[in-house]
Amino acid sequence: MESNQVKDCFEEEHFGAITLDTSIFDAQGLRLESGLLKQLEQFRHRPTKLILCEVVKNEIFSHLIRDIKNAQTEIEKSLKQAKNHWQIEDEIINSLKNSIFRGREPQAIASERLNKFIEATSLELIEAQAHVKLGELIKKYFDAQPPFSEIGKKKNEFPDAISLMSLESWAEKNSTKVVVVTLDNDWKSFCKDSKWLVVVDDLAKALELFQNQPNAYAICKQLSEKHSKGELKDITEAIASALENEIWNLNIYPEASSAYRYEEEVTEISYEGFEFEILEEPKIIFRPIQFDFESLVVEAKLNVDVSVECNFYFFVYDSIDKDDVPIGSTYVNRQVALEVDVLVTLTGDLTKVNEDIEIDDVEVITTREIIDFGEVEPDWMHEDYEH
Template identity: 30%
Template structure:
């Protein structure tokens, strides 16, 4: 069934980590020049901005604290400490940074705003008192008002323009509302929604599958290397929470994933491939995979002081563990898709689905490398050469 527009719910933005410039959300830029419109409810835009501002403030505070900590621990050469202060002073206001970032996304995607004023108060009240979707028949229905306003305003926009909308949302209320709407259908998976809007997606999917089959067989080493390099860089930047247990209070300071290998996932006999963008000599596809990686984390350890009623820092500890998890990556291919595989170049490779948290098990105090302590004991402090005492008065050399 053809659609004239696509819209995204707030929970879809959150599921992608509000990564506006990368991954699946970046693929929305195709709609700026496409016959299909990207429309966003004013409600969704406001909610995304609120979440983005919270994330930005948290990151800003953590970054400034890290810069201060670097200086306190004298981990930066004295000659560079002034530059460190300048970096701290140049950090912009988090609320303004979030507004500008969202504004750039809206401009890049050509998103059209659907004002909440499109929503009819009469229709809103009818849904509320009838406990019709997205309102639940039980529970506190006031929390459903934002969804109801968003959906009714989008439906009014579609009716006025004679359009059909494909909405991307994992919210059950949105899905239930769509069952009674002639203008809105709901798909909970963004990648599948994007594929639905692509013409000739089946042929492009077959080309991607053919290339991945060649990568697995080892007949396309350049493509294989490009994919592994992309996965290595992307996994290293993946954000996840580090967890552990032990006799100390633990707080993760930093963590990272070191790529090991991947195996393409299959649905039946076919690879799990979803075309999310298709243009002239370009295709972007989400590919399901099982990853192996080494997770590494640094923890700060503390104990509770019952007298001063505060946590006392006890140093740190590092941990690593081998993990395997289900996920997916986005690969962009360039070239003539109808031509030979050798003429297709692998472009951007980004991990778009991976592990949320890693349990590192028992974390104990790290006493350090014994060799470091032995070296410290054996080292002699540097001292300036003693000056030769001046001859005593009344004496001279050689006597």
């Protein structure tokens, strides 16, 4: 069943739970404290539960540790470069490290963040031992039933199988359907044949399903119509201001090909404007994410025009000194359109559709953006060019 089909026939009382797989947490950058993942806190106060498989929880924990370690490595790398180029004393570098890391271990930070998320959302953990029968798992494996495939490394699919069988067993025992938010094709294949599990491949669309108050949709429609008439200046300006303020927080990763080893540095990101994407006809540009008559959180998808300048520094390996020797640099500018999601929080008397509403907050959801700078090489014509 496609997401739109689910929306057309969705009745919240038939769905006792919503769950996410690891792919959704990764797609949201593992930002448990902000963005769409923070919006899951609404299920703390709903009859619908947020549930999570034991395997998925452990995968999230592992991915958090990985990203925390990567961030630590990048910080230490930057401090090392600062020490060399700015001639900063070791004492100052060590003081900065102590101030940032405070002696904490990645495992401890990951555990603290995950536990806070579980508490904030009242998440219910589904343990495999209570729901998965070993005999059924082995049968699915040898019969190549979803999520196991006939080809490929089937042993790698055991975590998925354990998670999905846990979910289906939990749903059957509780006689309720579960919204499963996933990008994973193996999960989709399994849920397609399930009586209890219904797939939605977009977290915002999944959250929209639970905003069953007519006013939420009516307000989104009204705002969309105002935009079509050029009467949405306040929200448009608030979004533009948020984009300008957050432009350097966009996770831009340059990619390029070269005959030489290089290091890259994004030196300039300029915001140049945005356009709303149409989410559905007739020209609806806002989607309700959370609604409680005092505030409404809506999602909008944007095409954001930016100019990105990146410096590339090239090296060759000196086999005698056993060190990399700089041979020059160049800079490249790219004009690109990025797909960016924003969450807009609106407040006011939301019991009435035509009442004035105020903009309480605009949150830019940052994701990993890879920009291809093409073929690069040292600028031999301008060796003295200062970057």
